[in-house]
Amino acid sequence: MIRVLLADDQALVRGALAAMLRLEADLDVVAEVGAGTEVLDAARRTAPDIALLDVQMPGRDGLSVAADLQRALPRCRSIICTAFSRPGYLSRALSAGAAGYVVKDSPPEQLVDAIRRVHAGLRFVDPALAAEALAGGASPLTGREADVLRATAEGGTVADIAEVLRLSRGTVRNHLSSAIGKTQARTRAEAARIAETNGWL
Template identity: 55%
Template sequence: MRADACGKAVVPVPGARPPLPVSCGVPDAYADHVTELSENSPPAGRMKVVLADDEHLVRGAIAALLGLEEDIEIAAQVGRGDLVLAAVREHDADIAVLDIEMPGAGGLEVADDLRTAAPGCGVLILTSFGRPGYLRRALSSGARGFLAKDAPVDQLVGAIRKVHAGGRYIDSELAAAAMTAGESPLTEREADVLRAAVDGSSAAKIARALHLSEGTVRNYLSNAIAKTGTDNRMSAIRTAQDMGWL
């Protein structure tokens, strides 16, 4: 029989691994709290986050809450989408948290830019709009996180950590809405014509751009209006965008 560093008797057990050394005066119960990091534990190091939202009070509140986390550093705050890329590059940001609608450039457009210009920066989109089309477009733009703007802060923190670790985080309710929206009823050509009509172009201009006859363009527009259950081309465009069909 031998004694440990604290003077306690240690009875050797044949075949057993030697016990880890302990510090004297530390209660045995403390050992119950020494475990491997769980999935919810913060990763090592601090994540540099660029936060973009055109609502000053909302942006400030989110920044203050995220700043309480020991592994998150708010590297920059911007109120316009067209300022995000410069901020990400200046601070070598790990994560960009973007509002979906901002002046200068929306979150989806910014996400697409970051995918090519700053591929090392993970993108998380915040939205106040539960439109299924936004989720589909966010994923196609390269965003790895998508959740509601009114989500609890711990959910946002978890999403940031997951995206930083290389995973995806999708709000379950928004994902369910996108799944129930179904596939697009529009043909490829009908969708092309609607996209070309977004800026209010005439049938003649769309026909020239797509190398179609004016009559064919009008037929495609009529079909798209009928399939979206609307009564004019602009309403058809909005519905198709909201549903993620464009």
């Protein structure tokens, strides 16, 4: 049996996924959680083979949880299962140690296939998203530029961002200017929106 942990903040989605997976003779859903902060404890208690993680969850996002699981429980392999078909998220998920990435509007048999392949030691990436990621390339933003745009998206002024990130205001302005150029935006708010849409933040 392949032991599966489900982590999704939407109870209806989580329940539907669990019901669907339980129809498979070789899959056993051993834990269901609704927040990223609950995943590690649940995984330690139930020893899953596969953790199926949503990206956006309360407390911790699925990408950081995948990295935590890889460090704490390397035998548990992660698959990101999300509504976000963004190449930037795919790149970040693989960098965080996830072994699979499936979009929620995929056919159910694709998710089941992904679980079996990842359990067998392979990787699985939604084919359409993989093609889009190859065509679009990696994020053009540096880590600091992404930090500054994240703070911008939360509504911070240059002074606020400088204080939070412990940078000078001039450095913040330089990072914003660079990020605006790289995203081909007109304003910092537009740059933050473009970066978020592409999954770079």
